[in-house]
Amino acid sequence: MKRVFSGVQPTGNIHLGNYLGALRQFVELQEDNQCIYCIVDMHAITVPQDPETLRKHTLDVAALYLAIGIDPKKSIVFVQSDVSGHAELSWILTCSSYTGELSRMTQFKDKSKNKESAPAGLFTYPILMAADILLYDTDVVPVGNDQKQHIELCRDIAGRINSRFPDTFVMPEGRFLKAGARIMALDDPTKKMSKSAENIHSRISLLDEPSKIKKSIMKATTDSEGVIRFDAENKPGISNLLNIYSVLSGITVEDLEKRYKGSGYGTFKKDLVDVTVEALAPIKARYEEIRSSQMLIDTLKDGAERADAIAQKTMTRVKENFGLGLK
Ligand code: TYM
Numbered sequence: 496m497k498r499v500f501s502g503v504q505p506t507g508n509i510h511l512g513n514y515l516g517a518l519r520q521f522v523e524l525q526e527d528n529q530c531i532y533c534i535v536d537m538h539a540i541t542v543p544q545d546p547e548t549l550r551k552h553t554l555d556v557a558a559l560y561l562a563i564g565i566d567p568k569k570s571i572v573f574v575q576s577d578v579s580g581h582a583e584l585s586w587i588l589t590c591s592s593y594t595g596e597l598s599r600m601t602q603f604k605d606k607s608k609n610k611e612s613a614p615a616g617l618f619t620y621p622i623l624m625a626a627d628i629l630l631y632d633t634d635v636v637p638v639g640n641d642q643k644q645h646i647e648l649c650r651d652i653a654g655r656i657n658s659r660f661p662d663t664f665v666m667p668e669g670r671f672l673k674a675g676a677r678i679m680a681l682d683d684p685t686k687k688m689s690k691s692a693e694n695i696h697s698r699i700s701l702l703d704e705p706s707k708i709k710k711s712i713m714k715a716t717t718d719s720e721g722v723i724r725f726d727a728e729n730k731p732g733i734s735n736l737l738n739i740y741s742v743l744s745g746i747t748v749e750d751l752e753k754r755y756k757g758s759g760y761g762t763f764k765k766d767l768v769d770v771t772v773e774a775l776a777p778i779k780a781r782y783e784e785i786r787s788s789q790m791l792i793d794t795l796k797d798g799a800e801r802a803d804a805i806a807q808k809t810m811t812r813v814k815e816n817f818g819l820g821l822k
Contacts, residue, residue, distance in 0.1 A: 497527075497528045497635050498528070498631060498633050498634050498665075499524050499525075499528045499529065499531065499634070499635045499636070500532075500627065500628055500633040500667075501517060502533040502535040502538070502575065502627055503517070503534060503535065504535050504536075504538050504690075505534050505535075505536055505552035505555065505556045506539050506552065506690050508690065508701065508702055509559050509700065509701050510688055510700050511678055511698065511700075511701070511771075512639065512688035512689070512698070513639070514563065514701055515739065515742050515743075516638070516639030516640070516675050516678060517637055517639050518563055519672070519675065520672060521560070521563075521565055521637060522565060524635070525569045525570045530569065530570040531633075532560055532570055532573075533573060533575050533627060533802075534553050534556045534557055534560075534573070534574045535575045535624075536549060536575050536576050537582065538575070538620060538623060538624070540616070541614060541620050542614070554791065555786065557794070557795055558782050558785045558786040559782055561785045561791070561794070562778050563778055567798065571798045571801045572794055572795065573801075574795055574799065577795070577799035577802075578799055578802050578806050580630050580806030580809065580810050581623065581626050581627055581630060581806075582626075583810060584626040584630050585623045587813060587817060587819075588622050588625050588626050589622050591652055591655055592648075596651065597621065597648075599644075600645070600648070601644060602641070602644070603617060603620070603621075621645045622648075624645050624649065625645075625648060625652050628649050628667050629653055629665070629667070629809070630806045630810075631802070631805055631806065632664070632665040634668065635667065635670050636649075636668065636669050636670060637670040638670070638671065639671070639675075639676050639677060639678075640671055642669065643669060643671065646668075646669035650667065653665075654666065660816035660817070663812065675738065678735065678738065680692060680697040681697055681711055681712070681715040682714070682715070684731035684732040684735045685731060695707075695711075696711040699771060699775075701775055701779070702775075702778075702779055705768075705772045708768060708772055708775070709772075712767055713761075713765075715732060715735075715736060716732045717732040717736070717760050718732055718733065721759060723737070723752060723756070723760070736763070736764070737752070739771070740767050743771060743774045
């Protein structure tokens with residue numbers, strides 16, 4: 496059995512990109528692995544958050560985890576700030592990291608662009624992510640493509656520490672899907688779909704109403720050729736929609752191209768609306784039930800206890816290797 500770990504930031508409603516790139520894998524992996532899924536609230540505070548909203552979003556993401564099919568009997572589900580080992584290990588890893596490698600992180604460069612000064616937490620964010628992963632002796636990290644560079648950094652830090660103190664950490668591998676690993680924004684298919692984009696029609700959130708889903712898809716940017724063909728470079732808009740359609744329906748992109756040969760974008764988009772609404776309806780129904788239940792809180796409390804037990808073992812080993820504390 497392999498150990499799987501992943502996390503999602505509670506910074507807004509989870510969208511199709513999160514679902515198709517990462518969360519879909521979470522459910523599939525729990526059948527044959529020991530999975531740990533976290534709501535990474537400490538990552539969220541790298542940018543200012545309203546406390547009440549952050550707490551609400553934390554529970555929203557937890558409820559969505561369960562609504563998409565994560566089963567707390569099979570997987571551990573918990574909130575990052577409930578396990579102190581994340582912050583503790585993060586500091587130890589910080590002391591084995593370099594400012595040069597952190598400066599090369601494209602996500603930091605994007606987020607700090609045009610800002611006079613950037614919060615230090617935004618800069619060291621990938622180290623906290625490395626701590627999340629290494630704390631649980633993780634073998635596999637299911638994520639979208641945008642996290643590739645962070646996983647590489649985590650492996651570099653683990654390798655560096657292991658070469659000084661052998662067997663301190665398990666070397667993790669990222670797990671990226673072929674289709675869905677990078678879902679693009681509907682209004683600008685050259686950018687990835689994101690929780691923080693201003694235009695709500697740039698994304699489809701898992702809890703969107705059918706009328707909102709319809710509006711966002713019908714408005715989605717395409718091109719003037721009017722031919723339904725996958726060509727990510729020259730036709731990024733329709734290629735992104737084909738990708739979404741294919742992953743949600745299980746029909747290959749090639750079969751979709753054949754099916755819609757001679758059809759216009761309008762027909763294709765209408766069908767995609769139906770496919771999307773149908774795929775998300777059961778998630779939304781389960782979510783409503785779970786979000787208001789005591790079971791959600793009990794699951795997170797139990798999850799934090801189980802996660803903490805694993806984390807403490809790692810921290811004991813790490814501290815001993817580094818010579819920290821009394822023996
Ligand atoms: P976050 O919260 O931005 O996104 C959660 C997951 O969704 C994936 N994702 C996408 N996949 C495909 N297309 C998109 N447009 C898209 N947008 C987001 C992300 O790759 C991610 O898998 N740093 C992480 C959270 C994190 C984490 C960890 C992940 C913290 N610690 C440890 C794994 C292991 C993040 O900001 O994800």
